[in-house]
Structures are given as C-alpha cells and as structure tokens.
Amino acid sequence: MKYLCLIYDDESRRGTMPKEQLDKMMGEYGAFTEGIRKSGQYIGGEALQPSQTATTVRVRQGKISTTDGPFAETKEQLGGFYLINATDLNEAIQVASRIPSARSGSIEVRPIRVFDAQ
C-alpha cells in the first residue's frame, strides 16, 4: 500500500541552525533516502522551498485568486514529502519515524486512496 509522508517542521529553526548541524541533517536525509531506496519502499520524495515562496491558488465562480504564502499559517510548515510503499500502517509508521525531521517536527502519514478499476 502507498502512503504519503508529509514532513512538517519549524522553518525558522533552519535559519538559526549552525552550518555543521545543517550539514549533519542533510547527511542524515541522504542516508535515510538511500536506505528506503534499497529496501524498495521509496517511490518518490522531494524537499520543498520555504513556505514564503508558496502561492495559494483558489478558483471561485470562475475567478482565479492567488494569495501570497501557504494555505494556512501554522507553527510547523510543510517542508517536504516522501511517497512510500509499505505493507501496512505499522511499516509506514516505522519508515516515517526514521525521517530526520520526525525528531524535531511532525510527520503526517496519509494512505493513498485506491480507486477500484471500472
């Protein structure tokens, strides 16, 4: 089954982190990604640019409106994601718990909807 792991963390911390810590984190992410590639659990994943680069698009009554910033202002911001393959939720939780940001932020684990073939 596929799960989307949404990585939420406090962006402002990144700005104040010393370089060695940042490098260490990047290394951990690299190792983690390599690990789930090898195990066959990795389907996809990306890091996102910070939330101030976001644009939110809505269409109401045929009119497009764009606003600057993320969908909602939150204490922890969406910073990246992994799309993974896992046998069940327990396995997905195990994978999510090893994402480096799980230690400081939150990982939302959402099952991918499967539509029955018509």
Add this chain to the structure above:
Amino acid sequence: MSAEADTGVRELIEALYRSDSRRVLATLIRLLGGFDAAEEAMHDAFTAALDSWPSDGVPENPRAWLISAGRFKAIDRLRRGARFDAALAAAAERLEASAPPVSDFTDDTLEDDRLRLIFTCCHPALSADARIALTLREVCGLGTEQIAHAFLIPAPTLAQRIVRAKGKIRDAQIPYQVPSRAELPERLEAVLHVLYLVFNEGYSASSGETVVRHDLSAEAIRLGRLLVELLPEPEAIGLLALMLLHDARRPARTSLAGELILLDEQDRSLWNREQIHEGLALVEQALASRRFGPYTLQAAIAAVHAEASTAAATDWRQIVGLYDVLLRVEASPVVALNRAAALAMRDGPEIGLALVDAILARGELADYHLAHSARADLCRRLGRPQEAIAAYERSLALTTQAPERRFIERRLAELRADLGNPRN
C-alpha cells in the same frame, strides 16, 4: 431428540456464546480480514449451531466448529453478493483457497487472536476515545447503548465513533497483529492506557451524580486479567494490581447517602480483603521483575495503604519513597502533587504546603480542583482557615461532580462555623 435435550443443547450454546463469542470473533476477524464481516459470520455460526446441534449432537471441539461454520457462512454471503458485485466473487474464491485446517484452531491460536484483537483495538493511530469505544465493543462485547450510557454520551455519537475507528483501521491498513518485541513497550503502553481510562471512568465518574460507576471498573479488571493471562508483562501485572487495590476500597468510599469518604476516614473493615490479597501478590510479582514502571509503582503505593490496618498506621515513609521513584519515572505535576500530600503526612503540613504552592506557582495545575483541595486541607491543618476557605472555593469552582462538591461544601461550612466562633 427430546424437547428436554433440545433445551439442554440450546442452554449450552447460550453459555458458549457468553463465554466464547469474543474468542471466536477474534479468530474470525483474522480469517475474514474485517470486523463487520466477522461479526456477521459469528452470529451466523451460532445460529447454525442452534439449527444443527440438537439433531447432529454437540461437536467435540465446539469453538473450532463455530469458527469453521462462521467462515463458510462468510463465503456464502460473498457468493450471494457476487451476483451483484463481481469483486465479491473474487473475495469468495480467495477466502475458500485460504482454508486453514480445523486442527489449527487450538487454544493457543485463539489466545493469539484475542491478543491481536486487543492490540488492534488499542492501536495508537486511533484516538484514545476511539480505542476505548472499540475495545469495550469488540473485546469486552459490551453493547453500544451500554458503553454510551457508561460514558454519558449519546448512543449515536458512540456508534459513529466506532464506525469511524473501524473505517480508519480499514482505510489506513492498521494490521491485525501482535506487535513485535521491539514495538511491544509502546504498544503495550497504549493498551494499558485504555484500561486505565476505562477503570478510572468507572472508579470516579467525571461528572454527574454518583461517584462510582461499577460496571466499567469491573470490565477493566476483567480485561486486565485477560491481558495478564495472555501477556504477563510486569506493567500489565502492575496495572491489574493497581485496579484491584483501588477497587477493593470501593465499598468504603461512599456512604449510604452517596457521600464521599476520604481514605483516612474510610471504614477499613469494608475493604475487600480477597482483592487486596490478590493485588498484593501481583505487586510483589511485578516488582520482582525489576522491569516495572509507573503503574507498578502506583500499585505499590496502593499496597502500602492496603496493608495499614488503620489510617494512623500508614507507612508514609515508604509511600514518600515510592513517590520519589515514581516522580523520576513519570515527572507529571499530578504525581508531584500526590507526593507533596504524602510528604505532608510524613514531615508535617508546612513542608507539604510549600511544595503544593511551588507546583501551583508553576501554573501546571491551576485548573485541577484536587490541587486546590490539597492546598485547602493543608492550610486547614496549619490553622489558617481564611486561606483554606479561599482554596476550597477555588476547588469548588472547578469540579462539577456532585458528591465531590457536597464534600467541599461540608468542609467550607465547618471552616466558616469555626471562624464564626472565635477560639479562646
């Protein structure tokens, strides 16, 4: 078969339903992969037993027969539905192909399945409310109405909660498994937490007229016993001990009029000695493992109280020692508060009050009525009635439970009367 024999068989089946339906359900959930299918299958199986056992005789292994019958009935259902939905035909094929031999349904398998069911219903991915509702319904077999009434919520709300919980299990693929050794500590904690919440809800209702709701406490204890039987982990043993020791005091906790009686005023001859005896043995067992945690420590504290023949004979020194350990293991403000109360008994109310004030100053228990009651009681013992009155008033504003309110109001009346009659 004669009419009497028929009745005998029917009574046997009814008894079997009472004692074993949950066990059968647990295995069917595993075999059929879902709660609702398993529940239907289980009822179909018992119906089939009522139909055929009077004439065919009671089978040698009734549980295995019921599980097998349930499985076949489920396949039948899928086949009938397959006329309208092709996917069901495929499901029926898969189910038939995976036929386990009847000899597989040993007592060990059944116990494994019960454990699986408990861990699934108590999965941390479900909210605490959902876990409680699901466990009481699927593991304990309580009715939706019963559970709703016990928790003072409308039955449709409770029913929806259960539907959503089952939906989450299905949609997020929460597996029907006993956790691995590595996962066990966290997962067991989730199960114990559910038991603890259910017991507490029964032990002291969070709001409403009566202080104690017996049914839930008994259910929690029953479930605790089952858990210890299936998985004798120290903290499970510790929690069972804690529940037994607390429950043993139930007969002395309220007066005939429904008034609250505190520990130091309870008639200890009313305590259930058998339960205390059992609880004490379990505490010993848990402590001996050296792998115990907060529930065991709380049980050990309850054990010290249980062993005191009178309130005056209580070994407060030991209790404070146990709270010191508990605080290191579980640094919660409520534990700190209870420790302060024990310390006051060992070292005097002045020291206790200083600790309680420090806790309140940190702001953590500002809305916890027992913190203010504790402060009030210590001020009262120190001969500071005005402060005691103020603290009791604060406490009164924070509790909705009628017997607790009446207790506080009695204390307030006593203090005000004392003030009205100035001492010489």
